[in-house]
Every structure is written in C-alpha cells, then in structure tokens.
Amino acid sequence: MARAWADAGAVVDVVTGVPHYPAWRVEDERYARGRSWHERDGAVALHRVRHHVPASADLRGRARMEASFLRRATPLVRRSAAGVVVAVTPSMSALAAAVTGARGRPVGVVVQDLTGRGAQESGSTGGAAASLIGRAEVALLRRCAAVGVITPQFGATLTAAGVPADRIVEVGNFTHVRPSAATRDEACARLGWDPSVFRVVHTGNMGRKQGLEHVVEAALLAAARGVTGVELVLVGSGNCRDELVAAAAGLPTVRVLDPVDAERYPLVLAAADVLLLHERPGVREMCLPSKLTSYTAAGRPVLAAVEREGIAGRQLVAADAALVVPPGDADALLAAVERLRADRGLRDRLAAAARRLGEETYGEPAARARYVGLLRGLVARTGAGVAA
Numbered sequence: 500m501a502r503a504w505a506d507a508g509a510v511v512d513v514v515t516g517v518p519h520y521p522a523w524r525v526e527d528e529r530y531a532r533g534r535s536w537h538e539r540d541g542a543v544a545l546h547r548v549r550h551h552v553p554a555s556a557d558l559r560g561r562a563r564m565e566a567s568f569l570r571r572a573t574p575l576v577r578r579s580a581a582g583v584v585v586a587v588t589p590s591m592s593a594l595a596a597a598v599t600g601a602r603g604r605p606v607g608v609v610v611q612d613l614t615g616r617g618a619q620e621s622g623s624t625g626g627a628a629a630s631l632i633g634r635a636e637v638a639l640l641r642r643c644a645a646v647g648v649i650t651p652q653f654g655a656t657l658t659a660a661g662v663p664a665d666r667i668v669e670v671g672n673f674t675h676v677r678p679s680a681a682t683r684d685e686a687c688a689r690l691g692w693d694p695s696v697f698r699v700v701h702t703g704n705m706g707r708k709q710g711l712e713h714v715v716e717a718a719l720l721a722a723a724r725g726v727t728g729v730e731l732v733l734v735g736s737g738n739c740r741d742e743l744v745a746a747a748a749g750l751p752t753v754r755v756l757d758p759v760d761a762e763r764y765p766l767v768l769a770a771a772d773v774l775l776l777h778e779r780p781g782v783r784e785m786c787l788p789s790k791l792t793s794y795t796a797a798g799r800p801v802l803a804a805v806e807r808e809g810i811a812g813r814q815l816v817a818a819d820a821a822l823v824v825p826p827g828d829a830d831a832l833l834a835a836v837e838r839l840r841a842d843r844g845l846r847d848r849l850a851a852a853a854r855r856l857g858e859e860t861y862g863e864p865a866a867r868a869r870y871v872g873l874l875r876g877l878v879a880r881t882g883a884g885v886a887a
Contacts, residue, residue, distance in 0.1 A: 576600030708786075775802050
C-alpha cells in the first residue's frame with residue numbers, strides 16, 4: 500500500500516513497530532537494542548519504534564503492547580508534516596495514534612481485521628472485554644474521514660455498528676507472492692521432501708484463531724486408521740506452535756516446520772498437493788485470512804475448514820474455489836483429504852477456480868488503484884500533496 504502511494508507521487512512516511520509476528524518475539528538482531536530506527540524501503544521512509552512484545556499474546560500482553568506503541572507513535576504522528584494520516588488495523592494503537600495525533604488533518608484507515616470481533620471469535624478474550632474493545636474500535640472508526648475495508652462484509656458490519664456508510668471504501672488486498680516456476684516434484688526435491696507422499700500444507704500463523712489442534716486430531720485419526728502416504732504439514736510460527744509440536748510428536752502423518760523466508764515460501768506452496776485454510780469453529784466475521792491471496796496465486800487446490808457463512812467461506816463457496824468442510828471436525832477434514840487424494844480431476848478443477856479467484860479479486864494493479872483512490876479522496880479534503 501505504501502509503495503503504491505509512493506509510486507503515485509506521494510511522499511510517504513510510515514510509523515511502525517518492530518517485526519515480531521507471528522513468533523511473538525523479536526528475532527531480527529537489528530532491533531535487539533535501541534528505541535527507534537530510521538529506514539527506507541525504496542521511496543518510502545520508515546520510522547520504527549520500540550514497543551513491548553508479550554511472551555503470551557493474551558489480553559493483558561496485547562494491551563501492554565498496544566499501550567507502549569501508542570505512547571511512542573503518537574508524538575511522531577503529531578509532529579509529522581503530512582497532509583493526511585492513514586492507519587492500518589487490527590492495531591488499535593495505530594488507529595488511536597492516527598486519530599489523536601492528527602491535529603485536524605483528515606484521517607483514513609484500512610481495516611484488515613475487525614479487532615472487536617477478533618477478540619470475541621478467537622476465544623482470546625471474554626465477552627465483556629471483547630464488547631468493550633469493539634465499542635472502542637467503532638468509536639475511533641467513526642472519527643475517520645474514510646474507512647477502507649478489504650471485504651464487503653466488513654463494510655456491512657461496520658455500517659450496522661454505526662460507521663457512516665458514505666465513509667466506507669472497498670480497497671481489497673493483493674498478493675505479494677510470485678508463484679514458483681518449479682513443478683511439484685522439483686519443489687519437493689529442492690525442499691528435501693519425499694515426492695511420493697500426498698502432502699496437505701498449511702502456512703502462516705499458528706494462533707488460537709487457526710484452530711490447528713484439529714489438524715493434529717485428523718493426523719491422529721489417519722495414523723490410527725493405518726492411512727499411509729499422506730502427510731499434513733504445518734509451516735509457520737505463533738503462540739500455539741509449541742502445543743502443536745508436542746501434540747504431533749511421534750505421529751507419522753503430521754509435521755510442524757519452522758517458518759520459511761520469502762524466497763522459499765513459493766517453493767513450499769508449489770510442493771503442496773493441496774493447500775489448507777483452517778479456522779477455529781465460530782470464526783465468521785473477524786478477518787479474511789491473508790494467506791488466501793497467496794494460495795490462489797500458487798495454482799494448487801485449496802481445502803478450507805471454515806464456517807461456510809463466514810467471510811472466507813462465503814467467498815470460496817461463491818467462486819467454487821475450494822473444497823469446504825466444517826471447522827473443528829477432524830473426521831470430515833481427513834475424509835476431504837482422502838477424497839482429494841483420490842480425485843485428480845477435482846484437484847485440477849479447484850486449482851483452476853482458485854487461480855481465477857486470485858486473478859479477479861487479488862490482482863495487484865486493481866488493488867493498487869483502489870489504495871491510490873482512497874488516498875486521493877483524503878488529499879482532496881485538504882489540497883495536500885503528502886501522506887503518512
């Protein structure tokens with residue numbers, strides 16, 4: 500998004516924190532010491548600030564992290580010479596820093612997740628606290644001149660909660676992943692994976708929202724039933740990773756692997772026979788998983804254990820771009836894996852539909868144009884020529 504604005508001629512300054520997700524720890528040695536860092540990403544200036552990174556991503560830990568970022572980011576926003584300010588959620592502190600530090604400038608926001616719904620649906624927060632977070636989120640969003648949403652369902656939810664409909668702007672997302680040119684067997688060889696195994700791969704965060712314990716349950720069922728030649732592979736990190744590693748220990752049908760870098764990630768996607776999207780039961784309106792943009796670019800069939808009436812489920816069902824099964828049902832998940840293994844025609848059809856969904860919905864040129872349109876709408880309110 501920031502690069503798209505810079506390419507369109509805006510002067511872009513990004514105020515952000517230190518990389519820590521999804522491992523929930525700072526692993527880059529560049530940020531082991533210090534309180535702030537000035538960097539550049541091409542034409543985009545970045546100002547990183549130190550903030551708390553909780554060992555446990557529970558309500559208390561997240562609140563402390565948000566408070567520490569808000570304390571250090573707000574003065575930078577306030578002092579900035581930018582003509583407009585744009586925040587990205589689910590960081591509530593980023594949104595609060597934009598709103599409170601704006602000094603009368605137009606404020607926009609791009610809503611990647613609904614924070615209040617996330618607190619409720621992920622199971623990380625009790626009902627009263629989740630309701631309070633949701634009310635605070637809406638109150639801040641109502642103070643924004645433009646509210647960009649990555650899916651129409653977010654717009655409907657926010658309008659129903661009191662955000663004026665005429666401020667909602669659909670911006671969508673686009674994939675940053677370029678598919679590998681390697682064949683499936685070539686990718687397996689480069690990764691050291693056995694090409695004779697039918698492999699179902701999940702990538703990305705391993706948190707409560709993903710509900711990946713049910714994938715391990717499916718692997719346990721497969722082992723108990725004597726299923727051979729099938730492997731469920733979980734690639735990534737997150738606050739549930741250690742639990743998954745412990746639960747998967749000794750099972751021949753599942754592996755938990757470390758995250759891979761940007762160069763190897765397309766190879767992981769290419770080496771998969773099926774790509775898995777998995778969410779905790781009850782997750783419906785909090786987010787559209789970002790991994791879906793990468794999956795649809797990879798040319799592989801998608802198996803989705805998600806709520807059919809949720810945001811991801813509705814999009815995939817409408818496009819017929821995945822085999823959708825109920826989340827939290829290990830038996831149904833294993834049955835779907837075996838069905839896909841046995842039916843090459845089904846895999847080919849789903850892969851083609853996923854690719855079409857990616858081209859039509861997550862294409863980069865169209866998404867860039869939508870982001871630039873959001874910015875221009877804010878700039879038009881001031882006649883300004885810069886953005887933050």
